[in-house]
Amino acid sequence: MSVVDIHCHILPGLDDGSPDMTTSIAMARLAISVGISTAIGTPHWIEDEHETDPAQVRQMSADLQAELDREDIPLSVLPGNEAFVCPSLPDRVKKGDVLTLADKGTHLLLELPYEDLPNYVDDVIFRLQLQGLIPVLAHVERYAFVRSDWHVLDRWVQHGCLAQVNASSLDRTMGDGLAQDLVDRGLIACTATDAHDTAHRAPRSIWNEWGMCLLREVT
Numbered sequence: 405m406s407v408v409d410i411h412c413h414i415l416p417g418l419d420d421g422s423p424d425m426t427t428s429i430a431m432a433r434l435a436i437s438v439g440i441s442t443a444i445g446t447p448h449w450i451e452d453e454h455e456t457d458p459a460q461v462r463q464m465s466a467d468l469q470a471e472l473d474r475e476d477i478p479l480s481v482l483p484g485n486e487a488f489v490c491p492s493l494p495d496r497v498k499k500g501d502v503l504t505l506a507d508k509g510t511h512l513l514l515e516l517p518y519e520d521l522p523n524y525v526d527d528v529i530f531r532l533q534l535q536g537l538i539p540v541l542a543h544v545e546r547y548a549f550v551r552s553d554w555h556v557l558d559r560w561v562q563h564g565c566l567a568q569v570n571a572s573s574l575d576r577t578m579g580d581g582l583a584q585d586l587v588d589r590g591l592i593a594c595t596a597t598d599a600h601d602t603a604h605r606a607p608r609s610i611w612n613e614w615g616m617c618l619l620r621e622v623t
């Protein structure tokens with residue numbers, strides 16, 4: 405059974421995740437040790453603030469894969485982005501500035517502001533869907549507006565979004581029960597590592613039942 409991590413910062417030197425190839429290799433070893441077989445590297449993309457170059461993300465993914473192959477580490481790495489919501493995001497995705505998950509053009513990992521919910525979010529989600537994309541809402545347990553009222557998430561899920569929680573948030577020693585509550589309500593499609601390093605935000609065990617469908621479409 406293949407386990408796909410759809411949200412991690414394993415690609416070296418592109419954001420606040422892995423700083424170098426050595427760390428990425430160590431993260432890959434940890435990922436394998438917890439049963440992950442594929443990791444989609446999702447460096448942050450934030451308009452005007454932190455715009456990754458899609459060609460560089462693809463190249464870094466290929467470079468890391470080559471290193472893993474050389475080291476005989478059986479982890480597949482694919483490119484992606486964690487895209488911070490902004491009004492022009494659908495256009496930027498259409499232009500090819502932002503990578504979809506596994507570069508497949510079917511799912512977009514979407515990050516929202518942690519505190520206030522901008523009034524354009526519904527419009528952005530709708531326009532992404534009109535472009536044939538399924539928004540995958542990143543670590544929904546972190547957003548204040550979800551924490552105060554889960555119905556906002558319920559509405560997005562009813563309208564075809566997928567929702568992800570971080571595996572660490574289901575850990576009773578780290579999480580506060582909100583992520584588990586969202587899982588119990590049937591709102592969560594998958595967990596992901598959101599791994600940034602090999603220490604505090606390291607790869608850990610996840611579940612993702614639709615991840616293989618995504619990959620099947622890729623290959």
Ligand SMILES: [Fe+2]
Pocket residue numbers: 411412413486598
């Ligand atoms: Fe992330």
